[in-house]
Structure formats: C-alpha cells, structure tokens
Amino acid sequence: YLTYKLRLAPVLRNSKWGAFLDMWQELLKKHPTIPQLVEKNNCHLSFEMYGGRNTHLIVYEEELAVAALFGVRADASVVPPAQLDLLGVPSAALVGQLVAGEDPVAKYAEIRAEMEHRNHPTEEDKISGIEGTVWYVEEPNARVSMWKCKPESVEAIHWATGINKKAVLATCWNFLETADDLNYDTLLPLLLEEYQRDDIENFREHVEACISQVRYEFEFKERVLAAYDGLGLSIHMDKAGVMRALSQHFQRPEMKKVFTLIIRNR
Known part of the structure; x- marks a missing residue:
C-alpha cells in the first residue's frame, strides 16, 4: 500500500x-x-x-x-x-554545491545574505520571498545530515527572544494542517516544542489574539470566495466588473486583500 x-x-x-x-x-x-x-x-x-x-x-x-x-x-x-x-x-x-576545501561559513553567510535581499514583508504579517535552504552534508561515514539555513528575516521570527506574535501565527497555520479545533489548549503542545510553559502562559493573551486573527483570516477568505463564486463572473476575464460587484459586500480598505485572495485561490 x-x-x-x-x-x-x-x-x-x-x-x-x-x-x-x-x-x-x-x-x-x-x-x-x-x-x-x-x-x-x-x-x-x-x-x-x-x-x-x-x-x-x-x-x-x-x-x-x-x-x-x-x-x-x-x-x-x-x-x-x-x-x-x-x-x-x-x-x-539546487542553490549551490560545496567541495572539500571551500569555506562553509563564508558560503553560509553568502547564501543567507542573498535570500535576505529577496525577502520583503507583506501587509499580512507574512514574508514575500524565500523561507530558507537546507544543506545536505555528507559525513565521512557516507551518511547525510541536514542543516537549515534561513535568511535573517525568517530566522528572527523563529529565534526571537521569547515567544512572539509571528512565531505563534506560523504555529497556528501549521496546526490547522492536521486538526480543526484551533484553541489555546490544542495549540499548546506545538508551542511547547519551542517554548517553556511559563513563557507561553505569560504570553497567553497574545496567543489567544493570534488564534482569533487566524480564525478571522480564514473566515474572511471563505466569505470572499463564496461571494466571488456567487457572481458567475471570471476575474481573469472581467476584473473591473468583478471588483465593482464585490465592492457592494466589502469595505474599500479590504478590496486589495479581496483581489489577492481570489487570484490566489481561483
């Protein structure tokens, strides 16, 4: 099987x-x-x-x-x-290949800098660009080990001092790949993989806020796609008509996000 x-x-x-x-x-x-x-x-x-x-x-x-x-x-x-x-x-x-004699530290720094140059923050607390690379290192016994190489903007999220909003948001989205019931208690085991329980409890109010934000983003996406599907129009054929019709359902500051969601999902 x-x-x-x-x-x-x-x-x-x-x-x-x-x-x-x-x-x-x-x-x-x-x-x-x-x-x-x-x-x-x-x-x-x-x-x-x-x-x-x-x-x-x-x-x-x-x-x-x-x-x-x-x-x-x-x-x-x-x-x-x-x-x-x-x-x-x-x-x-494949980003590159090192051979014996080359300086891995210098190459690591070079790749990180190149990735960081490509990365830009978005309006949704996300990053446009590249998350990182993985180094496959062949050891003397011929076994291969894997090492992560992340750009500074991504690494800052994962290695920020103490628990932080962006890391919690990323953990929320990871959780939703495998379960439906997103709440503090169900998210806690994943957070405990990275943080101490006391730190999480002290940050609980912000964790709850992150959970609410992720839930809102999901519900907003569903509302946008349902409204779009109900129009019977194609945004690829009639962008102006679609956006004009949807402007009756969403506020003006939301329209850029509405357009992005439709393009990504339809």
Whole structure:
C-alpha cells in the first residue's frame, strides 16, 4: 500500500481550514509519477506542498506546487534529492554545491545574505520571498545530515527572544494542517516544542489574539470566495466588473486583500 501523510498527522485529509487532500490529488494529476517514486528509490519520500493556496509564513508566487525534499531509507538514513530518481517530479532547487576545501561559513553567510535581499514583508504579517535552504552534508561515514539555513528575516521570527506574535501565527497555520479545533489548549503542545510553559502562559493573551486573527483570516477568505463564486463572473476575464460587484459586500480598505485572495485561490 502507498499512503500519504501530513507532518503531524497519520493521514492526509481535507479540513475546514484547508483542502489539503484535494490539493494533493491535484498535484498527483499534474505529476502522475509521484506514486512510483517510493518503489523506484526504495525509500520513503518527503515533499513540500506549497503556494498561494497553502500559505503560511511565506507568500509564494505559485498558486500550488510540489517539490521533493529528501528520501528516508529503512535504516533512517537520508537520501538528498540529487541522489533520487524523481521521474520528472520537481525537487527543491539546487542553490549551490560545496567541495572539500571551500569555506562553509563564508558560503553560509553568502547564501543567507542573498535570500535576505529577496525577502520583503507583506501587509499580512507574512514574508514575500524565500523561507530558507537546507544543506545536505555528507559525513565521512557516507551518511547525510541536514542543516537549515534561513535568511535573517525568517530566522528572527523563529529565534526571537521569547515567544512572539509571528512565531505563534506560523504555529497556528501549521496546526490547522492536521486538526480543526484551533484553541489555546490544542495549540499548546506545538508551542511547547519551542517554548517553556511559563513563557507561553505569560504570553497567553497574545496567543489567544493570534488564534482569533487566524480564525478571522480564514473566515474572511471563505466569505470572499463564496461571494466571488456567487457572481458567475471570471476575474481573469472581467476584473473591473468583478471588483465593482464585490465592492457592494466589502469595505474599500479590504478590496486589495479581496483581489489577492481570489487570484490566489481561483
């Protein structure tokens, strides 16, 4: 049997927070060789499903895409994407390659600076650009270990002193990939992976505010898409007509966000 799972759940399914199963099935149709990859490479594979329709911290230009990240053999050893036969399935883009004698610290700093140059904050507490890279390091025993390299703007969110709003928001969206009931108690186990319980409790008021913000963003998105679908018009064919009609349902300051949501999801 061949199965697919999310990072924190044993099955891939739709939820009220996202059509994760539908999106994956769409990608399987686009890349029909994905089901062959486990047998072809004799290992499990990890993929990233990303894009504007599955936004978390990073706002991507693509609506929906997939990239193979690495394989894992039965002995838990890692197989980097360059050593996988992917049968045409996209993999994470190769940023560079180091050989013995090169300065890894200097290269690390160079890549971080290049990524940071590409990153820009958005109006929705997200980042437009790139989240980071992964270094696949081959050790003397031929086993491969993975190391993250994140640009400063992303690293600042994850490594800020103490718990912070952007990190909690990102954790909320990650939680919703695998569960529907987003509240303080259900989010707590994920937060405890990064922070001390006392720090979380002291920040509880802000955690609750983040949960409310994520819920509002989801409900606003659903309201926008329902209103758009009810028009019977295509924003790609009649942008002015669609936006004029939707302006009867949303306030003027919301219209830019309305347009962005429709373009990303329709």
